[in-house]
Amino acid sequence: MLVCLSALSKAQQGRVGINTTTPAATLDVVATTTDNARPDALLVPRMTRAQLLAKDAAYTAAQNGALAFITTIDGTATAKTTNVTAVGFYYYDGQTTNTWIAVGGTTAVAPVSVKNLSATYTILPTDDILLFSNTANVTLTLPATGFPVGKRIYVSAGGTADINLSPAPRENALVNIFSTFSATLMYTGDSINPWSVVSGL
Incomplete structure (x- = not known):
């Protein structure tokens, strides 16, 4: 009963204390340093x-x-x-x-993703560099959703044929990456033309 009244009192004050009757913040967890067999920590999901x-x-x-x-x-x-x-x-x-x-950085450090391709392909959120060596025209599909705004992907048409961009980027005239050329595409999040060609072609 006393424990319940104490907990209610602390809740009414807008503070909760664990192993303390005088919480110094909204949630104050105090270590039990006298019991070395008990781990003291805060576990998140x-x-x-x-x-x-x-x-x-x-x-x-x-x-x-x-x-x-x-x-x-x-x-x-x-x-x-x-x-x-x-x-x-x-x-x-x-x-x-x-x-x-x-935690501790703006993003987790990740290796750059490099893929060698020769056929039609749909861009993934984890892609960074796409190196094509196709001998016939192929289509590179640009998804409308699923990418963070500002995501950039480098595409190189190193084969003997072109790469068709589908759907067309904001720059409607730039629908192909011609053989031996390259381009950097950026996801803008636009509801009509979510991809833009920022360099190349």
Whole structure:
């Protein structure tokens, strides 16, 4: 009964204390240093990347600042989880980028993705460099959603045939990357023409 009254009292004050009757903040967790057999720490939600990306729709501006610990890198990254590339702590930026960001840095350090291609292909959020060696014209599909705004992808037409961009980028006349030429594409998030050619061609 006394414990309940004490908890109610602290809740009414807008503060919660664990191992203390005088919490110094909204939540004050005090270590039990006299018991070395008991671990003292704060555990945040732990899940795999696949489990986190399955909850994509649940994270909006209201979850800005949410913290999670990723235990395993599995599944295919989405726009929100594109920075989740290593085990560790991540917080959700629901105001600026709408992505999970590694604690201690703006993004998790990830290797550059380089793919060698010779056939029709659809760009993925994890792509960085696409090197084509096609001998017949192929189509490079530019998805309308699923990419963070500002995402850039370098495309090289190193084969003997052209690469057709579909749908057309904002620069409607630039629908092909001709053989032996290259271009850098950027995702703008525009509802009509979400991709733009920022260099090349």
